[in-house]
Amino acid sequence: MGVFSWLSDLWGKLNTPLFRSAEREKLSAKYASAVERREQAFEKLKQSVQNLVEMRDKAAADLSAKEAELREVVEHLGQDRVELAVARRRDELKTEIAQLSVDLEALTAHTEAGELNLEGYREQVRKLEEEQRLLLPKW
Numbered sequence: 551m552g553v554f555s556w557l558s559d560l561w562g563k564l565n566t567p568l569f570r571s572a573e574r575e576k577l578s579a580k581y582a583s584a585v586e587r588r589e590q591a592f593e594k595l596k597q598s599v600q601n602l603v604e605m606r607d608k609a610a611a612d613l614s615a616k617e618a619e620l621r622e623v624v625e626h627l628g629q630d631r632v633e634l635a636v637a638r639r640r641d642e643l644k645t646e647i648a649q650l651s652v653d654l655e656a657l658t659a660h661t662e663a664g665e666l667n668l669e670g671y672r673e674q675v676r677k678l679e680e681e682q683r684l685l686l687p688k689w
Contacts, residue, residue, distance in 0.1 A: 599664035
């Protein structure tokens, strides 16, 4: 048997519907695995973003409460007997408000970045599914 006839015979065996079906199943499994990994990463990222949103909301609520307390303290600042304690509390509140404002800005930035990452993962999953849909029927 010559090399060409052996190659021709091999090609005939490899080009069978059963072989193409097996290759299609392998490719389909690879895409399914890739989509599943992306979806798992998406879920982890989604949970992280939810935690960031909760932290941001808590920081915003704390900031609002401290600002309200500061307004109340400023109203009482004129009284002689509590003036020193109120002035100290005012300074503490200003410091806390400044720190909470910085924290809120950072959490807001992280939350927005996380939301953008979520969109990116969602788009990657959509592209993988679309690529799978386009490639697999051609087999």
